[in-house]
Amino acid sequence: MSLSPHTTPSGFLLPSIHAAPPFFTLQPKAETQALVTEQWTRLILSYARHRRLFYLRVEDAEPPGSDWDEVLRNDRINRRLPPSHLSYILDDMVSKNKAMYEPVKQTRSVLLFWRLPEEWAEVLHDWASSTAQLNTILTFFEIVEPPVPSQLSGIPDTLLRRAISILTKTNRAQVIAVSDGEGVRFLAGNVSK
Amino acid sequence: MSLRRYTRSVDGTIPVRALLYEDEDLIASQDGIGIYDGTEKSAPHQSGTAHATTHRLFYIDAAQPIARSFELDLVHVARTEHYAGLFTSSPKITLHFHALPAPLSAGDDGAGSAADDPASRSWTCDVCAYRNPPGLSPAASRVCALCGVPRSSAPNPAVDIPGSAAPPTTPTRSPTPPASADADGEIACSVCTFLNHPALAACEMCGTPLPRRPPPPQQQQVQARSAPASRPTTPSADDDGPDTRMIRLSFRRGGDKAFYAVLRRSLLGKGWEVKGVTKPTNTVRSSVTTQGHTATLSGINGILRTVETTAASSQNDMEDALKDLEALMVKWRDMVKLAQDLNERLTAVSTTAPATLAPPAASTEGASTGPALTTQAVEPEEATFIRSSLAQLGAQMPNAPVTLDMIRDERRWVDELARELAGVLQGTGGKGEGIMRQRGVVGLDEVWGGWNRARGVALIPPSTFLMVLPHLPSHTSPPIQMRTLAGSGLSVLHTPPFTRAAFAARLVGLLALVGPKTVVEIAQEEAIPIGLAQEMVVEVEDEGEICRDEGGAGISAAGLSQNGEVRWWVNIFRGYVWDGQTD
Known part of the structure; x- marks a missing residue:
């Protein structure tokens, strides 16, 4: 199965891995999930920089219509990022200083550091x-x-x-x-x- | 005619013991009995056997046991007389009867057909819902065997007898008093007006159940006859004066004294009365019921005692059975040893016999003629007979399972077991199919069960089984190894293609070649059970070779059909190089 990059209507070039269904699944195997998280982090930050988005909320993965639809959903393969998976990614990003919780003392919404x-x-x-x-x-x-x-x-x-x-x-x-x-x-x- | 009125015919071909109620005992028997009905000889009953029980007197006719045998309830006996005999006259016992209570109810003794006999039906107690078995004597079946509460009522005749469904009176019919009874106690049928004998429960003509007559016929003259006197009636019985209400047993072959004594005892014992329970009022001797007997069977005590007795008896049975089994186990080893010994001797004899039978030329052979003679005593036919007997006993055992006492050395024992298990798994000597057959993986439990089934005796405990397994690869080709799956702890035996690495490599190759697959598809591809495939795939995932697509978060409903099932992918994240947007 050959995967290819895809350009969104907003002119963002999605990586080929975004067309792979396993990309949207939270992998039980920690090493595999680390690779997945790494790619998601990069994808989210690139997209945020592209669209000049500063905030990402777990709720953005729920209903369609948010700014993040192009990334968090892939209609071509009928997959979307489950909120639980997104929450895991956000947690990982905060721990790696790629984002911070904003407002503090909650974990549902982050301020993205696409620039530190x-x-x-x-x-x-x-x-x-x-x-x-x-x-x-x-x-x-x-x-x-x-x-x-x-x-x-x-x-x-x-x-x-x-x-x-x-x-x-x-x-x-x-x-x-x-x-x-x-x-x-x-x-x-x-x-x- | 008292013989006809007080007795019931029985099938004399049935052994008397089979005719007894559950609570009835056979006490004495005497053959050479003739019966007098009243004062006259009863012609059909002149040669038979009399049996006295606690409840009844049986007469089994010698010539025609089916047609002429009868039973007599001792409850009817009022008194007895013994006549010792004189010259040619045989000793006799005379039984005087009570007058029959005028209309016998359907449930009472002596009247109704066998179907109405309460003893022949099982019934459920209203109080404790215990289902009373049939077979008790009529009196005993009137009370519940468990709680001792009297049976509430006779079964509703409307349910039992289909003919009663018709309404007793219809407008077209003349209004007949349903319970009318005439001077003789005869009961008029409500449907056909036939005057029936009071002892009958159903009309003799049309089978309609007869109405019970509530009061004894005291005011007969008041009740008008409902039909002309010319109505046909049941042929009336002889008027039973006290002198005719009796039968005599003539003892043609003696034994009268002993039998009489037994009979007296039965009559005094009144085994037909249920102890401790007041009988229904229409029974003759309710007033003289002996309350003094201690063995009350009613109430909670009765229930508890019944339960205790049952438990004790089953305990005894079980202990007996276990003792037998232990005795057998003690003897078993000796039996096998003896059989093997016999077998060995026979083999030795048959091999030495031809050698010694050869004519000994040299004189030095003379010493061997002695044993030769003894061996000749064992004929070949006998030898084969003994051997076939041994084989039938199962003691020959050419493929005897390896047991610990056969091989002393434990290490060798385990090794031998491994060899045997290898045979079970892969088939012995290249022929036949073992448990593995074409499969590459088989569960440990299945192997254990299969092996023990193959051994039949001297079963292998799981601990020994686990000890044997490490020795297995050296006896099998291809080597079979054990592997424990991490997910469930399930252990399996497998051939080399199903080792961890081999399976992972094959799975990755398959996924890379034909794309993502579900566990079911993988199981089909590998011809292994789905549960096993699931376990093994998860193990491969754990090595990071593959990744999963749960797909449960599909966007459109169209994709739901394939949702819920995990599809497995080669680990596409490994070595992935970013090919998306770069700034």
């Missing part, structure tokens, strides 16, 4: 410097919803804060209380890093 917070910090700093906004005070809103769309558009607040805190530790950003909440000032810092 450290990478986000770099992206943030690069964006600030490339748009010549170093040393200016920016509100969080101005970062998340900039006049000119950027990679940071729509970034969740949690992720943004973590990125900023990373920058603060390296003295490249400074959190300042402003009148309507908080603001941040990016500093040039030591680019050497």
Whole structure:
């Protein structure tokens, strides 16, 4: 049986393994399941990056109509990812720092790290410097919803804060209380890093 | 005519013991008996045997036992007389009877047909639901054998007799008083108006059940006759005055004294009365029922005692049987040894006989003539006879199972057992089919059962069986090995193609070649039971060679048909290289 990659309507190239029915089954054999989880993690993160999705919930596997249908379901082979399997994958992703539970103290919903917070910090700093906004005070809103769309558009607040805190530790950003909440000032810092 | 009225005919060809009730005992018998009906000789009953029991007196005719034999319930006997005999006159016993109670109910003794006799039917007690067996005497069958509660009522005649389904009176019929009885106690049939003898339960003419007559005919003159006097009636019995209500037993061959004594004892013992239970009021001697007897069979005590007795007797039987078995086991070894000894001697004799029978030329052979003579005594026919007898006893045993006492050395014993098991598994000497036949895998339980069935005696305990198994590969070709499946702990014996690695390789090859398969398909392909296939496939999965597609999470209903069953795939994740979206 030959499997081939498939391009979704949204222009995402699904891997060939997505057309294999066993891919959707939670394998009892731990070693086999580790391989399956690894591929799913990669698939989920790629798709999230492709569609700029930040959240994945176990409920997304239940009824059709969510943003994740193209990945979590495969109508061509009549398979979908059971919620129990998805829950297992999410757990594994969190344990490998590929995602974090958001909100905390529950396991049904995760914030995906298709970029790690450290990478986000770099992206943030690069964006600030490339748009010549170093040393200016920016509100969080101005970062998340900039006049000119950027990679940071729509970034969740949690992720943004973590990125900023990373920058603060390296003295490249400074959190300042402003009148309507908080603001941040990016500093040039030591680019050497 | 008292003979006809008080006795019932029996089939004299049946042994008397078979005619007895369950609670009745045969006490004495005397042949050479003649019967007098009243004061006159009864012509048909002049030569027969009389049997006295606790309940009855039997007369079995010698010439025509079927037609002329009869039984007499001792309950009817009022008193007896003994006449010692004089010159040519034989000794005689005279039995005087009570007057018969006017209408005998259907359930009472002496009247009704055999079907109405309560003793001949089993019935269920209303109180304890114990099903009373038939065969008890009429009196004993009136009370429940288990709880001692009297039987509630005679069975409903409407159920038993189909003819009674018709309504007794119809508008067209003249209104006949159903219970009318005339001066003689005769009962008018409600259907055909025939006047029946009071002893009858059903009409003599049409078989309709007769109405019971409730009161004794005290006010006969008040009751008008329902029919003219010219109606036909049952031929009336002789008027039974006290002098005619008797029969005599004439002892033509003596034995009268002993028989009379026994009879007296039976009459005094009143075995027909159920002890401790008041009888129905229409029975003659209810007032003199002896309450003093201790063996009450009623109530909880009675039930408990019955249960105890039953348990004790079955316990005794079981112990006896086990003792027999133990005795047999003690003797068994000696028997076999003796048989083998005999067999060996016969073999030795038959081999030495021809040699010694050759004419001894040299004088030195003279010593051997002695044994030669003795061997000649055993004829070949006798030898074959003995041997065939031994074979019939099963003691010859050319294929005797290997037992521990045959081979002292335990290691050799196990080895021999392994050789024997190999024969059972693969067939001996290339002929015949063993348990394995064409199969590659067979369960340990089946092998054990099959082996012991093949041995028949000296069965192998499972512990020994497990000891033998490691020796099996050296005696089998191809070598048969044991393997325990991890999933259920099931152990199997298998040929080399079913070792773990071989099976995994074959399965992976199969899946790669023809695509995913279910366990059932794999079982078909491998010709092994499905349960076994499941176990073995799971083992292969455990090695990571294959993976499963449970398919239970199908999207459309169309796919449900194949859902629920796991399809097995080659492990496609191994060595998979990402061929999807890359940034």
